[in-house]
Amino acid sequence: MSQQRNERPLKPSADFPDLPDATVARLPEYLRALHELSRTGNDVVSSEGLANAAGVNSAKLRKDLSYLRSNGTRGVGYDVAQLIEKIEHVLGLNQHRAVALVGVGNLGHALAGYAGFGTRGFHIAALFDADPSRVGEEINGLVVRHIDELAEVVAEEGISIAVIATPAFAAQPVADLLISCGVTSILNFAPCVLSVPDNVDVRKVDLAIELQILSFHEHRKSTLTALPGTVVGS
Amino acid sequence: MSQQRNERPLKPSADFPDLPDATVARLPEYLRALHELSRTGNDVVSSEGLANAAGVNSAKLRKDLSYLRSNGTRGVGYDVAQLIEKIEHVLGLNQHRAVALVGVGNLGHALAGYAGFGTRGFHIAALFDADPSRVGEEINGLVVRHIDELAEVVAEEGISIAVIATPAFAAQPVADLLISCGVTSILNFAPCVLSVPDNVDVRKVDLAIELQILSFHEHRKSTLTALPGTVVGS
DNA sequence: AAGCGCTTGTGAAGTGGTGCACAAATCGCG
DNA sequence: CGCGATTTGTGCACCACTTCACAAGCGCTT
Structure with a gap:
């Protein structure tokens, strides 16, 4: 995530199980995807479907949601509206x-x-x-x-x-x-x-x-793709 | 990182040892800190000093730099100008x-x-x-x-x-x-x-x-600090 | 009411990153 | 020239997160 770390030696509470940082960082993305699904008329979504919409692996998604005492239905999927509600609650977005x-x-x-x-x-x-x-x-x-x-x-x-x-x-x-x-x-x-x-x-x-990180990959790609192509000199 | 992942099953080259993603993401921050140090007249900096300026742990910094075949001097530290040069080269920032x-x-x-x-x-x-x-x-x-x-x-x-x-x-x-x-x-x-x-x-x-992630921590802090303070009711 | 197909929830193994702690290297000084 | 102070470079143990793989659960159909 981007980036500066903070210690959190606090105890979990009933309302806020101790979510891994990585999970917290992804919840907003799930929320965005869910809103979009809701807007396009989906009432229910499978972990696979939501994972695709959010650009992550479905197992990861399920594990993330399991931290929220998730209540998907086996064989069916997750209730979109209910999941939106739950994530917004966990993120504290109910009050603007x-x-x-x-x-x-x-x-x-x-x-x-x-x-x-x-x-x-x-x-x-x-x-x-x-x-x-x-x-x-x-x-x-x-x-x-x-x-x-x-x-x-x-x-x-x-x-x-x-x-x-x-x-x-x-x-x-x-x-x-x-x-x-x-x-x-x-x-x-x-x-x-x-x-x-x-x-x-x-x-x-x-x-x-952010651009410099991209630049690294760019630089990397250009030098690497150059190598196997042509054999230069001795 | 923020956040979308990419597979990179490419081989390392002489010029570009296979840097961990986490390291790549920090190099730009080191670079910024180095430029600031350079501007304020520091020719040499210790891992401790640079780590502070970049907001990371000094061991992590040293390990990161070691991937660049770093050439700090034991007992002294790193040459600021030289390190800038090296990081810019690795990031591919030499050409604008x-x-x-x-x-x-x-x-x-x-x-x-x-x-x-x-x-x-x-x-x-x-x-x-x-x-x-x-x-x-x-x-x-x-x-x-x-x-x-x-x-x-x-x-x-x-x-x-x-x-x-x-x-x-x-x-x-x-x-x-x-x-x-x-x-x-x-x-x-x-x-x-x-x-x-x-x-x-x-x-x-x-x-x-980014704001939603902060909101989570905010929400968390407010509910947690409320708990131990006052004992309510029975 | 039983069987089937689908999807969740999760134990457990695997991966990557962090931080400690210390040996190795260098410098300055007497 | 040798010693002590300093700081790097890194092996190793630890921790967090990811991914796999599968049992458990649900609903639909017959």
């Missing part, structure tokens, strides 16, 4: 979660305008920037506020998840500020490592890194 | 790779304007969209072209990596088109699974999924 977005530059602008959030359990509740020239701008019905107002707004809106879309140099101070305001989950788009307390979860998305 | 971007909506717009690519081994070489009303628009010195011109441009510019930033419904046909034009690596921002031949690598970035 309010998210703060810090940094309304190029990328932040796009994220603020991204329609996909609302349909998938989130809404951007507030936009912040440190640059006074950007404060006051309205994006998608939301006004950009100065970062000094962050504490106030976060408390007001009950925000616990934030997205950092600032330049790298600003990311750590912004993270510190967010955490001091009670934010405990951060999605970081800035190309840098954040250091945070143990109780805060960070996920990182770095576009250049 | 040309990347095509398809879908100039909200997100595509932001990606096209993202300055970080150039400094990290890539340049966006062409923009495409299917919507005629967007064709001709100039973004960051590049003109948006109609997707019908894709084959031509890809051949011309020698493009092998593409970014898909279209709506979900368009992603699969666009991927098919790209692949038919010879593209062999795709970074997919559309929330859907792409099916591609074995020789094509796909990486997926889904913003909503």
Whole structure:
């Protein structure tokens, strides 16, 4: 997953069996696939069918679902609506979660305008920037506020998840500020490592890194396919 | 990783020892950290120092570098410039790779304007969209072209990596088109699974999924911390 | 009511990655 | 020139996740 690890020495509870990280990372993909199946009129789906739609192996899917005390029917499959309900519950998506977005530059602008959030359990509740020239701008019905107002707004809106879309140099101070305001989950788009307390979860998305990983495979493919083809020189 | 897997039953070569996927995924982070160290005047760095800068364990770092036939000096550390050189070589970043971007909506717009690519081994070489009303628009010195011109441009510019930033419904046909034009690596921002031949690598970035994973941990934290605190009722 | 075909749920084996812990190597200094 | 401080490179044990393979369970049909 992408990528920064967190220790979780917490005990499982009845509601939240101790899911493997790898499983948690796949549940959202299952959820997306299920919504699509539901939209196209499927009431029931087999592990094979859902696995294909989600791009994974069916045994893996079944094992993942088994952690949720899954209730598929042998010989039949899984009830789509029921499974959606269950995964949304486990992911905590029942309440639409309010998210703060810090940094309304190029990328932040796009994220603020991204329609996909609302349909998938989130809404951007507030936009912040440190640059006074950007404060006051309205994006998608939301006004950009100065970062000094962050504490106030976060408390007001009950925000616990934030997205950092600032330049790298600003990311750590912004993270510190967010955490001091009670934010405990951060999605970081800035190309840098954040250091945070143990109780805060960070996920990182770095576009250049994704491309560089592809570049590796690309490079690899081109040198390898070149080799067996032609025998050069002595 | 995020996340779509590819089989690679290819043989290692002298130049490209068979790196574990996990290692490949970390090399770019090391590279970023190294550049920062270099910028701040460090000529040499210990595994401990670099590991901190990259947010990983030092043993893991050393093992990763050992796959590159690393040449650190015991008692001293690694030569920063030399290590940068080596990682860039392994990742195939020596030649600036040309990347095509398809879908100039909200997100595509932001990606096209993202300055970080150039400094990290890539340049966006062409923009495409299917919507005629967007064709001709100039973004960051590049003109948006109609997707019908894709084959031509890809051949011309020698493009092998593409970014898909279209709506979900368009992603699969666009991927098919790209692949038919010879593209062999795709970074997919559309929330859907792409099916591609074995020789094509796909990486997926889904913003909503990242948030949903955070939501899980958030949900988990809130229910767990609630439990031990107060003893309720009988 | 019994048999058949299908699909789930899961034990168990296999795979890949992590991190410890230490020997080997290098440098600087007396 | 030898010794101690330092840091790399790696064998090994461990852990998490994946995959296989199959028994158990369900519904349909006869």
